[in-house]
Amino acid sequence: MDEEAPGEPGGVGDWVVESSRSLGVGGTTVGYDRLTRPDGERAGAGWVEHRASVAIVARHEGDVLFVEEYRPRLRETVLTCPVGSAEREESLAAAGRRELREETGYEAEHVEVLAEHYPVAWLRSTRGAVFADGLRRVGQDLDDSEFVDVHRVPVEEALDRALNGEGPRTAWTLLPLLLAREGDLL
Known part of the structure; x- marks a missing residue:
């Protein structure tokens, strides 16, 4: 996997994952991340991971x-x-x-x-x-x-x-x- 170069302050690469919670059920994992955005504001993002x-x-x-x-x-x-x-x-x-x-x-x-x-x-x-x-x-x-x-x-x-x-x-x-x-x- 390519490693991303650090972005300019406030750029795309400045997101920080503060915490992550997930629960696996069968072959699927459901999760929620607490993030700090490039502008310093906090946000949340839900996600699902499953087989291809x-x-x-x-x-x-x-x-x-x-x-x-x-x-x-x-x-x-x-x-x-x-x-x-x-x-x-x-x-x-x-x-x-x-x-x-x-x-x-x-x-x-x-x-x-x-x-x-x-x-x-x-x-x-x-x-x-x-x-x-x-x-x-x-x-x-x-x-x-x-x-x-x-x-x-x-x-x-x-x-x-x-x-x-x-x-x-x-x-x-x-x-x-x-x-x-x-x-x-x-």
């Missing part, structure tokens, strides 16, 4: 695979690219391959990580945008708590479906689709 995750753009015979499922935290049914968490020590590419197979029932011949980013500022975990193709049907392997329907959306409609969605679910799908299109993969 992936969002998969899977192309199959002129279509993109989407999953439809009820998201209890959102209290609504959403249509998105398949998403999921990486297992301990699992690469983003391996997580994308596994999540695609589990959620959609398709196995990919080719998997490529398009980008890795922080999806939201308060989340101390990265998300990988993964592209998969060369798919063959092998059957879903859902967890007992997962209820997922798979939809094949024509490539030319996929981006419109993400753009015209409502709420946070568009980010789960929009960025990976844009990256795949930019890479001439869709």
